[in-house]
Amino acid sequence: MDILLQQIINGLVLGSIYALVALGYTMVYGIMGLINFAHGEVVMIGALVALAVIRLLADSGLPGVVVALVGLGAAAPVCMAVGFTIERVAYRPLRRAPRLAPLITAIGVSIVLQNLAMLIWGRNYHAFPPILPTSQHEVFGATITSLQVAIVLIAALMMGGLMLLVQRTRLGRAMRATAENPAIAQLMGVDINRIISLTFVIGSALAAVAGLMVSANYSIAHYYMGFILGLKAFTAAVLGGIGKLGGAMLGGILLGLIESLGAGYIGDLTGGFLGSHYQDVFAFFVLICVLVFRPSGLVGEKAAERA
Amino acid sequence: MQFTRVPSTMLAVAAALAAAFVTAGCGQKEEAKPQVAAVPVPAAAPEVTVRLGHVAPLTGPQAHLGKDNENGARMAVDELNARGLEIGGAKVRFELLAEDDQADPKQGTIVAQKLVDAKVNGVIGHLNSGTTIPASKLYADAGIPQISGSATNPKYTQQGFKTAFRVMANDVQQGKILGGFAVQQLAAKTVAIVDDRSAYGQGLADEFEKAAVAAGAKVATREFTTDKATDFAAILTKIKSKKPDLVFYGGMDAQGGPMAKQMKTLGLKAKFLTGDGGCTPEFIKLGGDATEGQYCSLPGVPLEKMPGGKDFGDKFTAKYGQIQLYAPYVYDAVMVAADAMKRANSVDPAVYLAEVGKTDYPGVTARIQFDALGDLKGGSISLYRVKDGKWEYVETLGGEPAAGAQEAVAEAKEAVKEAAKATGEAAKAAGEAAKEMAREGVKAGADAVKNAAEATKAAVEKK
Numbered sequence: 001m002d003i004l005l006q007q008i009i010n011g012l013v014l015g016s017i018y019a020l021v022a023l024g025y026t027m028v029y030g031i032m033g034l035i036n037f038a039h040g041e042v043v044m045i046g047a048l049v050a051l052a053v054i055r056l057l058a059d060s061g062l063p064g065v066v067v068a069l070v071g072l073g074a075a076a077p078v079c080m081a082v083g084f085t086i087e088r089v090a091y092r093p094l095r096r097a098p099r100l101a102p103l104i105t106a107i108g109v110s111i112v113l114q115n116l117a118m119l120i121w122g123r124n125y126h127a128f129p130p131i132l133p134t135s136q137h138e139v140f141g142a143t144i145t146s147l148q149v150a151i152v153l154i155a156a157l158m159m160g161g162l163m164l165l166v167q168r169t170r171l172g173r174a175m176r177a178t179a180e181n182p183a184i185a186q187l188m189g190v191d192i193n194r195i196i197s198l199t200f201v202i203g204s205a206l207a208a209v210a211g212l213m214v215s216a217n218y219s220i221a222h223y224y225m226g227f228i229l230g231l232k233a234f235t236a237a238v239l240g241g242i243g244k245l246g247g248a249m250l251g252g253i254l255l256g257l258i259e260s261l262g263a264g265y266i267g268d269l270t271g272g273f274l275g276s277h278y279q280d281v282f283a284f285f286v287l288i289c290v291l292v293f294r295p296s297g298l299v300g301e302k303a304a305e306r307a
Numbered sequence: 308m309q310f311t312r313v314p315s316t317m318l319a320v321a322a323a324l325a326a327a328f329v330t331a332g333c334g335q336k337e338e339a340k341p342q343v344a345a346v347p348v349p350a351a352a353p354e355v356t357v358r359l360g361h362v363a364p365l366t367g368p369q370a371h372l373g374k375d376n377e378n379g380a381r382m383a384v385d386e387l388n389a390r391g392l393e394i395g396g397a398k399v400r401f402e403l404l405a406e407d408d409q410a411d412p413k414q415g416t417i418v419a420q421k422l423v424d425a426k427v428n429g430v431i432g433h434l435n436s437g438t439t440i441p442a443s444k445l446y447a448d449a450g451i452p453q454i455s456g457s458a459t460n461p462k463y464t465q466q467g468f469k470t471a472f473r474v475m476a477n478d479v480q481q482g483k484i485l486g487g488f489a490v491q492q493l494a495a496k497t498v499a500i501v502d503d504r505s506a507y508g509q510g511l512a513d514e515f516e517k518a519a520v521a522a523g524a525k526v527a528t529r530e531f532t533t534d535k536a537t538d539f540a541a542i543l544t545k546i547k548s549k550k551p552d553l554v555f556y557g558g559m560d561a562q563g564g565p566m567a568k569q570m571k572t573l574g575l576k577a578k579f580l581t582g583d584g585g586c587t588p589e590f591i592k593l594g595g596d597a598t599e600g601q602y603c604s605l606p607g608v609p610l611e612k613m614p615g616g617k618d619f620g621d622k623f624t625a626k627y628g629q630i631q632l633y634a635p636y637v638y639d640a641v642m643v644a645a646d647a648m649k650r651a652n653s654v655d656p657a658v659y660l661a662e663v664g665k666t667d668y669p670g671v672t673a674r675i676q677f678d679a680l681g682d683l684k685g686g687s688i689s690l691y692r693v694k695d696g697k698w699e700y701v702e703t704l705g706g707e708p709a710a711g712a713q714e715a716v717a718e719a720k721e722a723v724k725e726a727a728k729a730t731g732e733a734a735k736a737a738g739e740a741a742k743e744m745a746r747e748g749v750k751a752g753a754d755a756v757k758n759a760a761e762a763t764k765a766a767v768e769k770k
Contacts, residue, residue, distance in 0.1 A: 003548045006573070010540035114366075123370035125561055127592040136574065143574045218537045218565050220593055224368050228535050263541035267530070276542045277504050277531030 002141025007264040008257065009139075013148045013217065015256020016155035020210040021233035022240070022248035023162060024203035030243040031179045031199050033099070037106040038086055040230015041113035042079050042204050046211030047221040048121050050075035055129060064131030068212065075208040082113070083204025084197055092193070110227075117223035128219040151213050158206060159249050165202075166245060175199060179243075239287050241300025250298055258283050355397040357654045359384065359641065360422035362432035362442070364410035368535050368561050371589065371631055373434055376456065377405050378627040379634030380431050383641035392645065395652050401645070408438045410505075410534065419445040427451060428654050429644045431637060436460030436478075437506035443471045452660045454644055456636035459583065459606070460510040464680040472663055474639050474675050476606035476686025478507070481582055482514020484688040484705045485555070485604055489515070490522035493578055493602070495553035497527045499546040501566070503534040503558035511582045512557030519555075527551040534559060539566045540573065547575040559584040560632075564593025571597035578602070587632045591696055598693045602701070605689050607672040609700050610635055619671040639670035 021043055028036045050071035057067045090105040136143050166172035177185040178195045186192050214229065215221040232255065240251025262282035266274050274281075290298060361380045363373035384401045392399045404427060408415040415438030422430055423445055430446055430453040433439040439458035446453040447468035454472045455463065461477045489495045498519050502512035516526055527549035530542040543566070546554060554570065554577045556563050563585030570579060579601040581590075586603035594601075610616035610630075619638065623630055646668050651659035668675045676684040690701040 003544060006544045006547075007541060010538075010544060014538055014540070118366070118370070123365075123374050125371065125564075125589055125593055127564075127595065130595055134572070136572070143572070145572055214537075219568055219595060220537060220561075220565050222368065222561070224366070224370070225537070228537075259538075260541040263530075264545045267528075267545075275529070275531040276545070277533060279541065280533075 003264070005140055006142040007260045009142055009144050009148070011257035011260030012253065013151055013256070014260060015236075015253035016152045017210055017213055017217070017229075017252075018233050018236045018255050019249045019252025020155050020158060020206055020213070021229060022237040022252045023159065023245065024207050025234050025237040026240075026242050026245060026248040027199050027203045029237070030245075031175060031196060032091070032095075034091060034102050035106065035234070035242075036086070036091075036200075036203075037103070037230065037234075038090075038109040038113060039203065039207060040226035040228075040233065041110050041117070042082055042086075042207040042226070043211040043214070043229055044117060044221075044223060044226030045082055045113065046075040046079045046204075046208030047215040047225065048117060048126065048211075048223070049078045050208070050212045051126050051128060051215055051221045052121070054131065055126075058129040058131055064133065067131050068216065072208060072212050075212060076205045079204040079208035079211070080201045083200040083207070087197055087200040092196075110230075114223055114226070121223055123223070126215075126221040128215050128221065130219075132216060147216060151217060154209065154213070158209060159245075162202070162206070163245060171195075171198065235283065235287055238297060239290055241294075241297025244297070244299050247297050247299045254286075254298075255283055258286050353397045354400055355394070355654060356400050356402050357429075357648070358402045358404055358425065358427045359644065360404045360406060360425070360427040360430040360432070361637075362406045362408050362415070362418050362422070362430065362438070363434035364438075365405070365407035367409045367411075369410045369434070369559060372559070372587075372633065373407070373410075375627075375631035375634045376432065376434050376637045377403075378623070379456070379637035380405075380641050382623060382626060382634075383638045383645075387641070387645050392649065394648055394654055399648075399654065401641075408433055408435075408442075410435050410438060412437050412441050415439070415442045416445060418442070422446075423449040423451065428648075428656055429454070431456065431640045431644065433458060434633065435505065435507060436463060436510065439463050440466070440506060443468055446470050450660065451656050452644065452647070452663050454640040454663070456638075456640040457583075457633040458507075460506045461682075462506070462510070464682050469664070469681070470660060472643075472677055472681040474643060474670065474672065474683055475583075475633075475636050476688060477682055478511045478514050478582075480686045480705065481604060481606060481688050482511050483518045485511075485580065485582060486515045486518020486520075486524075487522050488602075488604070488690060488704065489519055489553050489555065489580055490524045493553060493580070495519075495524055495551075495578065497525045497549070497551045498553045498555055499527045499530065499549060499551040499577070501530045501532060501539075501542060501546075501554065501556045501558075503536075503562060504531050505534050505558065507584065508534070508557035508559075510557075511584075512555065515555050515557065515582075532558070532562060534562065536562060537565055539569050543569055543573050543575055546577075547573055551577050553578045553580055556581045556585060560587040560590040560593065564590040564598065567594035567601055568597040580604075583632070586691060586698065588629055588698070589631065591693055591698070596696075599696070600693060602690060602692050603698070605691065606683075606686055607636075608687060608689055608703050610671065613671050613673070614669060616671045635672045639668070639672050639675060642670060643668050643675055 024039045028034055053074040054067055054071040057070060086109050090109045091102050094102045094105060133146050135146050166175055174190045174195050177190055178192050182192050236251035236255040237248045239255060240247030259279050263276040263279035266278055266282055267276055361377055363376040364370055365373045380403055384403045387401050406418040408418045415433055419442035430451055432455055433442055434457050436458040439455050440463050443453055443463060447470045452470050454474060456474055458473055459475055459478045461479050464471050489498060500512050500516055502508040520526060528546055530546060532539060532542060556566055563581045567579050581603045583605045586605045591598045610620050619635060623634060643666050647662040647666060648654050648659045651662040653659050664677055666675055666677055678684050687703050688705050689703040691698040692701050
């Protein structure tokens, strides 16, 4: 029982991170119908910028949480600027181009960012200094650290905040209108260029938070970390129903749980025939099943209503 | 090709010669042409460019190790050029063609084909067994000698290619020693084994499992991850439920470090042991204080115990920064290739290939001699443990002492014999309290053996 609980906790922590990154994919897709494959690299940039600042301040004697917040305070604007630039340089000129063109530039931007990060921060792995409290708590025999609790809570808070923003504010209404029909939204006086830029900026700020979380939780940051993370988060977004905010959250948490439980039990369930390295296969198998029966994802509806 | 600091007339001559050589001399399966040797030596020594391919992942999760390998090769090449070798009457300039295989077997063969097409004189690499094995066929077909400094999967040399060599003990040798070490020295009764499903990780884990079982341990569970993963909570949770004494990881440092850390986070208190892939400063950096007291192994003996090893370490650190892992081995690999060319008096792969197999070279990592397959003869394995955030040498196990130190070995044998005699005498003298005294005698004997081993090591060092 405690093992099952531990696996569920593992899955929740992993899933919260996936969900936060998946939001970035889903927001952009919801509004522009574009898959921003460079989003994973924005997470990576966020992690590396935050880490660079944190390492500068690690010995300053400030409390660890303050240092982490300062790191985030530096990473978020950088990521926002990167997100804004990506949209201006790689996507806006192609807004009327066939849908494949921005997909290709997205992959191009991703490679450029990766190599840029490699030039700036080098090929080595960067370790997260042990500044955050790592006290462990026993919950019915399972272990969870304060950091992991913080990750799940912060992720939930960010997602709730984003929901409110989209559903309850003027900006959110403009975003929904742009998603519905850009041309008509423009006729109604919505500055869609501004809205799209803002969408990228907000998604990138979330990416900065996710980047800090990943590097703090695994105490690791590397110029290559965004690739796999981005791929997983994209999968989560599709699983939940890309374009829907709730879908990204549900998909992220589900993917985390599937991976965790899959890796933990697949070996025993198949009598050792399939090992824990099939956890990704397991995740994608679930994805395929969902897409066969619900092509637009778990909570997705027909393309008519997005974001 | 670069010909800096060479007068322009000479440059033209050299370029022509080099071009003639490169196009006619390499990669052909025809009988050896004494191309270079036949070139008449003009007053101004001609210059030949020897192009060595070097392959390692320069992008992706293992890029830090790949760059380290490349730096090792680059340093060897720079030193060779500074030395101004003459082979076959021509001044030889080494040039390194550094390629990136992304640690991906598919990319490995693409890059290998590129080097074959470029008609390189030899190949140093690749880094990973998974890329080295498929690439080795291309080099074998083209007759290009390949010396890897880090591909340890036994299959690499077992395919029957006479072009395949490695200057590091293979996974059978290493896994065997690690398995024995886990059970005997670390007193592990149950072990959990994790590997990254790469040719290297899987191969090493398989050999470890065999050896650990043979030594009497029980395998609690066998888990798997990938060489790009960062989250191991799920498999570690499962391992925790089986309560093993020791977790063995077959894979690289980028996973090993975080894995050790996550073990601590989950409250899994087993010992952690990994092979050469995790034996890096990066492992400690990533695992933090969770790595304290954990173990790893590395083929060969510690650099500072090798003749010229410390010197190499200092020079490398000054030029490229901290050694990650395989740079000294790759440095040796380049030197072995150059040494074979010198003895063959030719840089033609078809000619000097025969000499590679006959290598007897005092490298910075080991005295390098190859067996019939192209494996390093008598590869010993050293164990290290993290102490105060640094890898600390524990002991060297297995392998014959470095060849060429046979007298020292003989001496050591004598010492062992004496020790045994002493043991016997001690036992005899024991009288009634024979048992206890004998035990002490054994201890004395063991001490003597240890001294003898020390003497061997010292003798080797002197050599």
